[in-house]
Amino acid sequence: MNIVENQSFDKERAFYGRSDLLVKNCAFDGLADGESAFKECQGIEVDACYFNLRYPFWHNKGLKIHGSDMTELCRASLWYSQHVKISHTKMHGIKAVRECNDVVIENCDIISSEFGWSVNGMQMNHSTAESEYFMMRATDLDFSDVRFKGKYSFQYIKNAVFENCVLDTKDAFWHAENVVVKNSVIKGEYLAWYSDGLTLVNCKIIGTQPFCYCKNLTLINCEMVDADLCFEKSEVQAILSSSLDSIKNPLSGWIQVPQVKEIIIDIPEAKGKVMVGPVDFPTEEAQKMISENKQFIKV
Structure with a gap:
């Protein structure tokens, strides 16, 4: 050389x-x-x-x-x-x-x-990033210990895993497909609208109107803060460890939550079930979800 x-x-x-x-x-x-x-x-x-x-x-x-x-x-x-x-x-x-x-x-x-637009195959570790439209249309991502701040991040991404990350970002994960987020903090408005196959495990989620118009959405042992009008017209299975301000018109699935101030069901197609009470995985639905996602759960 x-x-x-x-x-x-x-x-x-x-x-x-x-x-x-x-x-x-x-x-x-x-x-x-x-x-x-x-x-x-x-x-x-x-x-x-x-x-x-x-x-x-x-x-x-x-x-x-x-x-x-x-x-x-x-x-x-x-x-x-x-x-x-x-x-x-x-x-x-x-x-x-x-x-x-x-x-x-x-x-x-x-x-x-x-x-990071249209990148295929990126590992990012122990880094900080500030951006707008970060990683748009990227595929096959593996992020660990990343601190991000910006707007409109991770839109249209496919096949990604995020672990131990802090994401301070508005409109994140829109139209994202097949994404897993573990042990992370996500702060921002309008999280993950129109996503398909998004799974969040042991995460803290902060901000208004998260998870609307989602398909195949899964939340396991997640805390949600300042979250209102959640899950509108979404297909969702969720085990939550904190109370919510409001849930609006989940289309299908179920949500297990300790407490919710308001449940808004004002369209006939909203068939999602909301179970309010102590969260200790007592239901058959919750046990099935834990079994199906056991590779994501820390024992």
Whole structure:
């Protein structure tokens, strides 16, 4: 592997088409304002570099980035790339990762609107992120210990697992399919409308009008705070550990809840059953759900 270190580059396509290259302590910045530094590359490793120019990593294969800084001027930094690992790095430019496959992100700081669109296969661990429309239309996600803040996150995602995450986000998980969220906190309005196959286990959910128009919705041992007009026109099975402000027109299934201030049933098709009282999994419906989802339950 060739090594390039302690240099500055500002020309267009500085390393176009290169392979098997280690770049250390270099800066991509300067008056020439050149973009696409590592376009169409393979087997590139980047360590402790500074990126202040646009589109540095497009159409890359086998890319590793460690301990680097991508500024807000480093727009659209990784597109159309595969087999990527990014660690201990700041990604502060808009649209930082798009249309990529097999991406691992660890211990990173992300401030990037429209991050992660149409990514297939991403693991994100021990990282923070601030974004709007975060991870839209992404598939096959595995997030652990991620702290997120922003709006309109995880819309239209498919096949995802989130564990030990804190998500402060409005309109999250709209139209999401086949998603499991475990041991996490989700704060925001209008959570998970139009989702299909969403399961939440041991979660704290905060905010108004969650889980409307959902299909195949499952909640197990979840706490809900400041939650009103919940489950409107949804297919739901829920075991809740806290009281609710109101439940409105669940279409089918059942909800087991210690206390609810108001149950609103004002359409004939709302056939969901609400069971109010101590929650200790006494019903046949609850025992069946626990059995079907036992892989998600911490014993």
